[in-house]
Amino acid sequence: MAGPGRLRGARGPVLAPGRALTAASPPAGKAQRGLKEQYRLGSLLGRGGFGSVFAATRLSDGAPVAIKRVPRKRVQHWGELPDGTSAPLEIVLLAKVSAGFPGIIQLLEWCEFPNDIVMVLERPEQCQDLQHFIRARGFLCEEVARELFRQVLEAVRHCTSCGVLHRDIKPGNILVDLATGQAKLIDFGCGTYLQDTAYIHFAGTRSYSPPEWTHFGWYYGKPATIWSLGIVLHQMVCGEHPFRRGQKISWDQQLWLPQRLSPGASSSLGTGGMPVLGDSSGLVSIPLWQLLRRWHMSCSPALLQNRESMGKLRPSLSTSSVAWARE
Template identity: 30%
Template structure:
């Protein structure tokens, strides 16, 4: 690969634009510098991200070409996506009409449903971690907080963005995994339709209090069907919360 330029900068390294010397294909290379890991947990997250992304194969998940590692760094070679982040698209456009919101959301849900079927939870779903190609098709990215889940085992790590975190996560309650992704997807759906966050406060204690109560302003912009789906996904009790199978079978979808 030949270096072309820098796409972005993360906590543990850079994302570079490079070209395959044989095929001429442009790729994104995520470089994780091991010297930047401040704890064993950070190192574990990085190696787990590389492993998970290399094994997941879905049209709406970022395609990883290869993973390389030496004593100093981990390199994840991925497809180069030119459509930017979903976050920027929403920020520039504001709320989306339901037809466009549905098309984007269906692709995200199908990707995460595939992950769950393969015993993987993402745990950091937010518009910043959803990339778009040139035709605005979705690629879910950044599995740094991803993990394997099992119905008979609880996870305990609090991770992800506070604005998209499920009540059980901000409460420190052990969780299985998929139910927390469903909550985050419910927040994303709200953002797509309304152009704003359902849970928003000036400090974390106030934000967490809102999330634990499921206290959000019901969408004024959406149809009855999309409002019903958001309500089912943003149900505080994880046992009563919609599953992704429920979401895929919903009237709105």
């Protein structure tokens, strides 16, 4: 979005004023006035299989917003908002997780048209997705990486506590407010409801998929999330994806960690006492190099030590047998 800028230590959201999507009062799905009467459209921010996202300005108060347009024919899953309104699942999931939580992008309103679904989203005035934020710097120093990663963990923990699985966690879906240092999880277009049983359909970005999907064709929500988080953490501090393009994703991949990382308990990259999910995650004040290795060795089901047997198991195994990060 915005060009590279200095990350400052202050935290807290910069919310555009307007009608927020909350469980108590979701915005109407029908446009009351034309979008052109309410917003001035700006430059294209991104385009993909999901549709297009444009920068825009709200004419009533000059607040910066992002407008996401999704072709209606590409909306495969619908759900129901608290008031009974039928809406695309992406909007329903955002209604569950975004209201009042600074680590999730805020949905201000949405409109339903014959051919498109249009979402008006919060847009910090100076912002950049984490992918470009890292690329502009080569890699992130430990202090900056620690703070941003802690915020991402908070956002993931919040989503799972609300019963929502994002399924496409990657640097391109993490927005950094350059003025405040706030990280925000964006794009719930691949999201779904969190379940205890295995998923047998993949949604998201293949290069962030867990090995159990590659090898067995199924995955569990929480271990798959921690796998993608580990890749994000690696990209933050190493400046590159741990798997080369075209390389088969595997548990056997040896992690390369730069010598500049602080070793042992002296590392400034503990998670700040913030567990990923619940008190049993074990991710409390773990230095970065240990956290990366623990991610690599422990985020998949424990039974993967016997992979042939694991491949033959039916994917109905309870998540109680799945370790996020074992002590």
